[in-house]
Amino acid sequence: MRRNSREVGAVEQAKSLQSSRFMREFGILFVFAGVLGALMLLSPGAFARPANLMNIIKQASVNGILAMGMMFVIISGGIDLSVGSIVALTGVVAASFAHPGEYPFLVPVVLALGLGALIGLLNGVGVAYGNIPPFIVTLGMMTIVRGLALIVSKGSPVFGVTAAFENIAGAFVLEVVPLLVVYFLVVTGASAFLLNKTVFGRRVYAVGGNEVSARFSGIDVQRIRLAVYTISGLLAGLAGLVLASRTVSGNPTAGQSYELDAIAAVIIGGVSMSGGSGKWYGTVIGALLIAVIGNGLDILNVSSHYQLVIKGAIIIFAVLLDMKGKRK
Amino acid sequence: MIEERGGPVSETVLEMKGISKAFSGVGVLEEIHLQVAKGEVHALMGENGAGKSTLMKILLGIHPADRGEILLEGRRIVNRSPREAMDKGIAMIHQELHPVLDMTVWENVFLGREIRTRFGLADKKAMARECGRLFTQLDVPVDPGARMRDLGVAQCQLVEIVKAVSLSAKVVVMDEPTSAITDREVEILFQQIARLKAQGVGVIYISHKMEEIFRIADRITVLRDGRHMGTDSAADLDNDRLIRRMVGREIREVFPKETVVPGEVVLEVRGLCWGRKVRDVDLSLRKGEILGIAGLVGAGRSELAQTLFGIHKPTGGSVHVHGKPVRIQRPGDAIALKMALVTEDRKGSGLNLKGTVQENITLASLDRLFPRGILDGSREGDVVSKSMEKLKVKAASPKAPVDSLSGGNQQKVVLAKWLLAGPEIIVLDEPTRGVDVGAKRDIYLLLGELVKAGKAVIVISSEIPEIMGIADRILVMAAGRVTGEVARKDFNQERILGYAAQFEGGGSSGTG
Structure with a gap:
């Protein structure tokens, strides 16, 4: 029996889409494997040591946490430029409340997370109810929050935190896995669950894919917007807390251009800038790739100035690959 | 079962001979012949998925043909892109037009081939003047200085036609040009088509509207399942015969009607x-x-x-x-x-084209299906396959991207979405x-x-x-x-x- 050409057409298209999808979702894996392989060849002794690999994951963690929040925002069709500044402000505030003998351990933790979420919520209000383009709202917020970090800290880093605070990022689980990495894993797991297994996640994709059809299908688009910016802010607060703990201080100039690294991780991971598509594991690979490149180039003694050039080139290359995959 | 009764064959402008195309080894077009005479309106008909679009994509150089050749005025041509096809005199008026919205009409008409001054700068005055002259000559009621954004679909189409004329196109392909315009605008479009005919341009006209086809087409070629079902003079066909040829079965009633006591x-x-x-x-x-x-x-x-x-x-x-x-x-x-509303704008408000068939079908029923907010893959799969079956949605799988479906199947996905919501x-x-x-x-x-x-x-x-x-x-x-x-x-x-x-x-x- 001959197959209907319509079905054949559909099957064929599905096939070509599958292969392009494969490239889109896993193309970056080849790049990642290639970079890993190259570094192992170039520096077999230093790079591939387990301690160094753990180090890479540690280096990826703060950016990874930010990238997870950024992923929600970008899939919904937005962008969040304020996360780097939120890292600074929440770090400064957390450190200020973590001086020995002043406040209970939980106070700086709750403040950092709450403040991050609150700033995210304000971003969301501006985007969802003010109808201001996300780029503008979060650009403004980036500047305001950076200013607040400098005001709160009077322009200089806040030192002198409790040992418990230092342990937030510094302690180990089972004596080998740093807590920092555990946060990254937990955030990744929670994000993956939220995005793939819940009605909320489905709606985030729907809003980013076609806002009008989402609204016509009864989805409260404004609430989804509010939620994704709040998530991004909350995770930025967590990143700020963790970074302050790791550096044993709250620095008002911390987190500069972190938003760009987070965006880069998401984009390298194959999430479309126009929203509606992308997968969590892509973002994880994106964050790891950025850390691997930084770490590998450090080991190879490449100056940080050259590192910037190489990192930028890789971002462009990754997006090029992504677009190639999308073209049929 | 190729019938070649044909109409009066005057000078041929375009001939597509023995065109075959397979994707991944599966034939989508088999030995298609299409011969268009100068000054002829040649209707290309068939159900969605019959291969009309693929054939036109081959003509325009979007896909290469596996076998067969294209002759333009007797000379063999190979197009590698729509741009190349246009340079050779084959223009397409798309079903959905994508003009650059913030351009003026004349900028759009001269896009990519601007008239330049001696200093190599775009000569705006000359282009606006030339565009105005073309519009007057062709009786097109559009202001050359207007922005494309401010024009209706019908006016955009007219601008595209003028563009084709100004490029001295020999063949113009029109894909469902009347699907989004009013009756009065259809009349203006038909006048323009008559003008193209008079100039000896061959028009390939794709439409699902029978009345139109019988009004303007000289000959009709029907494709079904990628096969050439025959080419006839429009005068030799009628509505029923044409439909039968297109769908390969009898359509007993055009409008089956259930009578229910309200x-x-x-x-x-x-x-x-x-x-x-x-x-x-x-x-x-x-x-x-x-x-x-x-x-x-x-x-x-x-x-x-x-x-x-x-x-x-x-x-x-x-x-x-x-x-x-x-x-x-x-x-x-x-x-x-x-309540449910199936909107008229399938792509604008009906579907999330970046989503899968499944994601679209359950979108309006997520709360009802998953009251705890957690998706249940197997339950969703069951519900979706049932509703795809009920509405005869033809898709490779529920996970297929909805933009890989034909128009009719996309429409069924929208219907499935709303019926699932239990209205x-x-x-x-x-x-x-x-x-x-x-x-x-x-x-x-x-x-x-x-x-x-x-x-x-x-x-x-x-x-x-x-x-x-x-x-x-x-x-x-x-x-x-x-x-x-x-x-x-x-x-x-x-x-x-x-x-x-x-x-x-x-x-x-x-x-x-």
């Missing part, structure tokens, strides 16, 4: 207003009834439907559902009242626009099943034969108001058109 009133609208688009509309709808809403484009029918559904906030009037007064402020409210009141806005004969019939049959199951249905359609075929009662709108109501026994095309043309104070032409 039950109690489920929806009662009094004095509904939305700004100036919907004015003081009264209507009532019973269980088991199909209420048709007819009218010209811009009469406020879609706006009425959208106001009922909470997309626009009403500025006056009242709505009762099952006798209870309700306030519908957003689509979520309407869905909670078991009692279903409003369908132009449900068969851009859909092929077979899928149309599936949709009509579905409407019959819905009313048999006690649902209340409102259908908005611009095709009067269609609405007369399926509705129990027709409301006619003009300029935002209901201007007449006709019961099925009194259905009469002239009467409906008469109500549709009842404007007060000059009325408006087809906008919005």
Whole structure:
């Protein structure tokens, strides 16, 4: 029996889409494997040591946490430029409340997370109810929050935190896995669950894919917007807390251009800038790739100035690959 | 079973010979012949998925053919891109136009081949003048200085045609050019086609509208399942024979109609207003009834439907559902009242084209299916395959991207989405626009099943034969108001058109 050409057409298209999808979702894996392989060849002794690999994951963690929040925002069709500044402000505030003998351990933790979420919520209000383009709202917020970090800290880093605070990022689980990495894993797991297994996640994709059809299908688009910016802010607060703990201080100039690294991780991971598509594991690979490149180039003694050039080139290359995959 | 009776074959401008195309080893086109004479309108017909688009994509150089050749004025040509095809004299007027919206009309006409001054700068004055001259010569009622954004679909099409003429195109392909324009605009388009004919241009015309085809086509080539089913002079074919050839089976009734005795009133609208688009509309709808809403484009029918559904906030009037007064402020409210709206703009408001078939089908029912907020893959899979089966959605799998489907199947996905939400009141806005004969019939049959199951249905359609075929009662709108109501026994095309043309104070032409 001959197959209907319509079905054949559909099957064929599905096939070509599958292969392009494969490239889109896993193309970056080849790049990642290639970079890993190259570094192992170039520096077999230093790079591939387990301690160094753990180090890479540690280096990826703060950016990874930010990238997870950024992923929600970008899939919904937005962008969040304020996360780097939120890292600074929440770090400064957390450190200020973590001086020995002043406040209970939980106070700086709750403040950092709450403040991050609150700033995210304000971003969301501006985007969802003010109808201001996300780029503008979060650009403004980036500047305001950076200013607040400098005001709160009077322009200089806040030192002198409790040992418990230092342990937030510094302690180990089972004596080998740093807590920092555990946060990254937990955030990744929670994000993956939220995005793939819940009605909320489905709606985030729907809003980013076609806002009008989402609204016509009864989805409260404004609430989804509010939620994704709040998530991004909350995770930025967590990143700020963790970074302050790791550096044993709250620095008002911390987190500069972190938003760009987070965006880069998401984009390298194959999430479309126009929203509606992308997968969590892509973002994880994106964050790891950025850390691997930084770490590998450090080991190879490449100056940080050259590192910037190489990192930028890789971002462009990754997006090029992504677009190639999308073209049929 | 290729029939080559043919019409008068004058000088051939374009010949596609033995074109075959396979994707991944599966044949999509097999040995297609298409021969277009100078000054001929050659209709290319077939259901969605029959291979028309693929054939045209090969002509325009978007896909290469596996076998066969293309001759333009007897010379063999190979196109590698639409741009190259255009340079050789093959132009396409697309179904959906994508002009650069912020450009002026003349900028668009001269896009990519700007007239330059001696200094190599774009000579704006010369281009605007030349464009104006072309428009006057061709009788095109468009201002060359207007922005593309401010033009309607019909005017954009005319601009594209002028562009083709100015490029001295030898062959112009038109893909469903009348799917989104008013009757009056169709007349202007046909005048332009007549002009192209007179200039010896070969026109390949793709449309699902039979009346049009028989009005303007000289010859008709039918494709079915990627095969050439024959080319005939239009005079040798009639509606039934053409449909039979396209679908390969008899269509006994064009409009299968279920007669159901209407039950109690489920929806009662009094004095509904939305700004100036919907004015003081009264209507009532019973269980088991199909209420048709007819009218010209811009009469406020879609706006009425959208106001009922909470997309626009009403500025006056009242709505009762099952006798209870309700306030519908957003689509979520309407869905909670078991209402559904299948909008006319499938791609703009019906589907998330970046999503899969499954994601689209369950989108309006997520809360009902997963009250705890956690997705259940196997439950979702079951529900989706059942509704795909029921609506005969042809897709590679529920996980296939919805933009890989044909127009008719995409429309079925939209219907599936709304039926899954379990509605009692279903409003369908132009449900068969851009859909092929077979899928149309599936949709009509579905409407019959819905009313048999006690649902209340409102259908908005611009095709009067269609609405007369399926509705129990027709409301006619003009300029935002209901201007007449006709019961099925009194259905009469002239009467409906008469109500549709009842404007007060000059009325408006087809906008919005």
